[in-house]
Amino acid sequence: MIDGKSTLLPREGPLNGEEFAGLMSAFTFPRAPLRLGLAVSGGADSMALCLLLKEWIDAQGGNLFAVTVDHGLRSESEFEASWVGARLAFEGIEHQILNWEREPGAKGSIQVQAREGRYQAIAKWCEANEISYLALGHHHDDQIETFLMRLLRQSGADGLAGMSALRQDDGGLSFVRPLLSIPKNRLLETLRNRGWGWIEEPSNHKGDYLRNRLRQHLPVMERQGLKGTALTRINRNLGRIRRNLEIRTNNFIDRCVIINSVGFAEIDISESTTTNRDILARALEKVLMTIGGGNYSPGLVKVDRLVEDLLSGSEVKSTLSGCQIIGSIEKITVVRETRKLPQISLKSDSEFLWDNRFYVHIHKAMEDKGLVLQALGERGWQKLCEANPLLKKTGVPFDARYSLPAIFLGDKIITVPHLEYLDPAWIDKLPIKIRFNPKNKLIQHAFTVA
Numbered sequence: 001m002i003d004g005k006s007t008l009l010p011r012e013g014p015l016n017g018e019e020f021a022g023l024m025s026a027f028t029f030p031r032a033p034l035r036l037g038l039a040v041s042g043g044a045d046s047m048a049l050c051l052l053l054k055e056w057i058d059a060q061g062g063n064l065f066a067v068t069v070d071h072g073l074r075s076e077s078e079f080e081a082s083w084v085g086a087r088l089a090f091e092g093i094e095h096q097i098l099n100w101e102r103e104p105g106a107k108g109s110i111q112v113q114a115r116e117g118r119y120q121a122i123a124k125w126c127e128a129n130e131i132s133y134l135a136l137g138h139h140h141d142d143q144i145e146t147f148l149m150r151l152l153r154q155s156g157a158d159g160l161a162g163m164s165a166l167r168q169d170d171g172g173l174s175f176v177r178p179l180l181s182i183p184k185n186r187l188l189e190t191l192r193n194r195g196w197g198w199i200e201e202p203s204n205h206k207g208d209y210l211r212n213r214l215r216q217h218l219p220v221m222e223r224q225g226l227k228g229t230a231l232t233r234i235n236r237n238l239g240r241i242r243r244n245l246e247i248r249t250n251n252f253i254d255r256c257v258i259i260n261s262v263g264f265a266e267i268d269i270s271e272s273t274t275t276n277r278d279i280l281a282r283a284l285e286k287v288l289m290t291i292g293g294g295n296y297s298p299g300l301v302k303v304d305r306l307v308e309d310l311l312s313g314s315e316v317k318s319t320l321s322g323c324q325i326i327g328s329i330e331k332i333t334v335v336r337e338t339r340k341l342p343q344i345s346l347k348s349d350s351e352f353l354w355d356n357r358f359y360v361h362i363h364k365a366m367e368d369k370g371l372v373l374q375a376l377g378e379r380g381w382q383k384l385c386e387a388n389p390l391l392k393k394t395g396v397p398f399d400a401r402y403s404l405p406a407i408f409l410g411d412k413i414i415t416v417p418h419l420e421y422l423d424p425a426w427i428d429k430l431p432i433k434i435r436f437n438p439k440n441k442l443i444q445h446a447f448t449v450a
């Protein structure tokens with residue numbers, strides 16, 4: 001395992017192929033030929049990783065595909081991205097530049113948007129190129145700086161556990177970070193030793209970035225006895241705790257969580273006296289992200305508060321993360337709130353995700369009649385029941401009905417597939433399939449290995 005090995009790694013000197021192969025042996029890749037992606041900014045970290053990966057993949061068989069995102073935030077960025085392309089072409093490495101543009105009218109931190117945009121663009125590029133493993137150049141110093149930043153933000157144990165060497169996103173793309181145990185000075189030495197250049201990002205030295213300020217203070221902390229090795233140990237111990245909790249959480253999800261394909265979830269807490277509160281909070285967090293359709297966790301602090309109420313034995317009705325949570329002694333039901341659900345105009349031969357919960361596929365050409373996919377809503381449900389009273393007997397729980405996907409033409413409801421309702425005039429005229437998102441977070445049990 002990476003944990004065991006890295007403590008024995010030298011602290012100085014360039015990395016050689018053998019040492020790097022040792023780092024890579026911690027990952028299990030599918031059988032050759034491996035198509036490995038690499039996100040390369042042109043900075044020293046990712047350039048060193050590029051050099052090492054190229055040799056490693058040539059030796060073991062497979063192909064390396066590199067990608068650079070040009071954020072266009074500095075006047076030199078276009079030149080830098082093409083410099084990377086030329087340098088990699090010289091080494092025989094396939095490389096592509098993706099351009100990122102800020103959405104018009106977007107507010108908030110441009111750095112955060114650029115980072116999110118970068119990950120989205122790279123994930124899309126990976127999908128298009130059939131790449132399911134993407135290497136990133138994060139290294140040991142990044143890990144220490146991230147730990148200190150999160151300490152300042154009073155993060156919980158999960159945040160303090162730091163970045164994982166292997167993490168899979170909801171779309172099935174795995175991020176691989178082989179250099180997490182390697183200090184930056186060794187990456188610089190590796191590049192110098194091999195005559196490779198790199199781009200020095202001016203923002204890496206700006207004192208107004210917390211990360212940079214912490215980096216500058218690290219030697220002072222070391223002198224006071226707060227050594228990097230001690231921080232690494234804490235970081236790793238927490239990583240181990242996080243992994244154990246994750247395994248137990250996934251076991252609990254397997255046993256006690258049912259995700260209904262109609263788009264709601266039920267958590268069995270009938271054995272709540274033996275249910276560990278931390279495990280339930282983690283499971284509930286995943287359920288909320290699955291049903292709420294959001295990409296971000298509501299944060300364990302809020303979920304933990306909710307769990308306290310849910311385990312108190314009284315009936316609970318609450319909202320969090322775009323979900324409504326209904327708790328009884330026996331079970332917790334999580335349904336989607338009907339607020340802010342998307343409305344999408346249907347187009348021929350298209351596929352898309354609706355509310356991150358449902359995969360929609362229009363598999364044939366269809367006349368553009370102005371059909372719109374949106375939530376059924378309370379009014380829609382009532383209208384439907386007035387005309388078809390038998391629908392009231394549906395097995396779909398009451399709270400989950402309003403957020404079902406429904407196709408409307410103006411005010412008229414054309415179909416609600418999960419209620420098996422279809423306007424008779426539209427029989428054989430709707431070449432559409434709507435099913436629960438197969439890339440759903442809980443179905444896939446996003447896993448992490450530190």
Ligand SMILES: Nc1ncnc2c1ncn2[C@@H]1O[C@H](COP(=O)(O)OP(=O)(O)OP(=O)(O)O)[C@@H](O)[C@H]1O
Binds near residue numbers: 039045071115136142
């Ligand atoms: N513009 C870019 N194009 C392609 N890859 C990039 C780019 N910027 C960063 N990366 C990749 O991400 C890694 C981490 O870079 P950096 O620490 O600057 O990113 P970050 O924004 O802090 O990301 P994170 O928050 O995930 O740490 C780099 O080593 C590289 O692999």
